[in-house]
Every structure is written in structure tokens, then in C-alpha cells.
Amino acid sequence: DIVVTQSPDSLAVSLGERATINCRSSQSVLYNSNNKHYLAWYQHKSGQPPKLLIYWASTRESGVPDRFSGSGSGTDFTLTISNLQAEDVAVYYCQQYYSTPWTFGQGTKVEIK
Amino acid sequence: EVQLVESGGVLVQPGGSLRLSCAASGFTFSSYWMSWVRQAPGKGLEWVANTKQDGSEIHYVDSVKGRFTISRDNAKNSLYLQMNSLRAEDTAVYYCARESVGGGGKLDRWGQGTLVTVSS
Numbered sequence: 001d002i003v004v005t006q007s008p009d010s011l012a013v014s015l016g017e018r019a020t021i022n023c024r025s026s027q028s029v030l031y032n033s034n035n036k037h038y039l040a041w042y043q044h045k046s047g048q049p050p051k052l053l054i055y056w057a058s059t060r061e062s063g064v065p066d067r068f069s070g071s072g073s074g075t076d077f078t079l080t081i082s083n084l085q086a087e088d089v090a091v092y093y094c095q096q097y098y099s100t101p102w103t104f105g106q107g108t109k110v111e112i113k
Numbered sequence: 114e115v116q117l118v119e120s121g122g123v124l125v126q127p128g129g130s131l132r133l134s135c136a137a138s139g140f141t142f143s144s145y146w147m148s149w150v151r152q153a154p155g156k157g158l159e160w161v162a163n164t165k166q167d168g169s170e171i172h173y174v175d176s177v178k179g180r181f182t183i184s185r186d187n188a189k190n191s192l193y194l195q196m197n198s199l200r201a202e203d204t205a206v207y208y209c210a211r212e213s214v215g216g217g218g219k220l221d222r223w224g225q226g227t228l229v230t231v232s233s
Contacts, residue, residue: 001175040219042158049208049223050150050158061221093158097218100172102148102160 002026002096006105012113019081021108023094028074031098038098041070041079044107045090053092054079086112115139115222117209122227129199129231135192135209135224143167143187146212148220149194151205151229161207162194163218177203199231 003026013019029038037057042050052061054070057077067082081088089112094105121133133149148163162173162183171183182195192209206226213221 034216036216038217042220044158049225050220051223052213052219052221055213055217055219055221091157095158095160095218095220100163100218101174102163102218104158104160107157 001101002029002099002103004094004096004103004105006092006094006108008108009106010109010111012111013081013084014113015086016083017113019084019088019110021079021081021092021094021110023072023077023079023105025075025077025096025098029096029098030074037073037077038096039070039072039077040095040097041068042093042095043088043090044093050093081110084110084112115211117211117222117224119207119209119224119227122207122229124230124232125199126233127200127231131196131199131229133194133196133207133209133227133229135194137190137192137209137211140211140222142185142190145214146218147185147192148210148212148218149183149192150208150210150220150223151203152208152226153202153205156205159205160218163212164192196229199229201231203229204231205229 039057041054044050058070091107149161180198209224210220211222
């Protein structure tokens with residue numbers, strides 16, 4: 001199974017500042033046949049279901065604000081939230097969908113400083 | 114509008130059985146892989162199982178193999194999770210989720226979840 005590890009476990013960021021979350025997979029999630037990274041990011045707010053933010057490591061889901069961006073390659077990926085807003089308080093998960101079982105990182109809790 | 118509505122979550126004793134259902138609407142259910150994902154209290158997300166559009170291909174996480182069975186009825190636009198030999202560690206909110214088209218298990222729509230509690 002591919003192990004996915006996020007860092008940090010939590011972070012507090014001032015409104016309007018940048019939040020950076022890292023994600024590392026135990027093996028590459030790049031499919032050479034299509035040159036795509038099978039890595040997604042989700043936002044999970046309390047009392048709501050998770051919401052897909054980013055897929056293919058850097059493609060923003062329709063309707064997701066452009067302050068959310070994904071980057072990275074191979075085994076190391078980053079979710080960046082620029083200009084943090086109060087509504088961005090949530091737990092963020094990365095997930096690999098390269099091979100089953102799909103696996104999630106342990107989550108990163110983002111709070112307002 | 115895409116909707117996924119889970120039901121069937123209850124309090125059950127260890128060793129018991131339970132069947133969860135997920136009613137889908139607002140999209141062509143038979144065209145999508147579907148997954149179950151769970152979240153234990155205070156823990157992160159854990160993918161449980163998925164099924165191909167016609168049910169011909171199914172995958173499970175090791176911790177539920179031999180105990181859980183995922184199935185679907187495309188005529189009823191419904192996804193199911195039969196859970197047997199339940200353990201305390203199966204206590205979680207169970208989400209039904211749609212796997213986006215275009216390859217891979219990115220989960221683009223989720224239900225609100227149903228709570229399963231395994232306790233004596």
C-alpha cells in the first residue's frame with residue numbers, strides 16, 4: 001500500500017497570509033503513460049462532507065477559489081492557500097489514487113492565528 | 114444537482130451486521146465508479162471499498178476484507194455496504210462518494226455520511 005504523510009499536523013495562519021501544507025507519498029504517483037500525478041487534495045469542514053479541491057496534483061476543481069493551488073511531482077506535493085480567509089478553517093487531506101487501496105494523509109488542521 | 118444520501122447507520126453490538134445504503138440522484142449513476150470512505154471519531158479519512166460501474170471489479174482495504182461487501186443496483190441508483198462481524202474499530206461516519214470520470218479515484222461528490230457505532 002502507498003503510505004501518504006502530511007506535514008504539519010496543524011498550523012495557525014493570520015488572515016490574509018499564506019498557508020502551506022506538504023504531502024509525501026511512499027512511492028511515485030506519476031503514471032508515465034499520461035504524465036499525470038494521481039494526487040488529490042480535499043477540504044473537510046466540521047459537520048460537512050469532504051470537498052474535492054485539487055486533482056492531478058495541480059488542477060483546481062470547478063468552483064474552487066484560485067487562492068487554492070497545488071504543486072509538486074513524484075512523491076512530494078504541496079497545497080498552498082494564499083490570502084487565507086476565515087472560511088478556510090478546516091482539515092485538509094491529500095489522497096493518492098494511483099493504486100488501491102486509495103490512501104489519505106493523516107490531515108492538517110488549519111486555524112486562524 | 115448531484116445528491117448522495119446515505120442511510121442505515123445505527124448502534125450495533127460487536128459481531129453484529131449492518132447494511133448501509135446510498136441513494137444517488139442528479140447524475141447517471143451507472144456511469145461512475147463509487148466508493149465508501151469512513152472517518153472514525155477524532156481520526157482521519159479512510160477509504161473502505163469501491164466498485165466499478167457494472168460491479169464487475171471491486172476493491173477493499175485490507176482491514177475489511179472478508180467482512181464487508183460493497184454492491185450496487187444501477188436500476189435503483191443505489192450503492193450498498195454490507196458489514197458483517199463488526200468490531201469496535203469499525204465505529205465511524207461512513208460516506209458514500211462518487212469517483213470522478215477521467216481515470217482514478219478522485220472523489221468529486223460526497224454524501225453527508227451516516228454514523229455507525231459498534232458497542233455493547
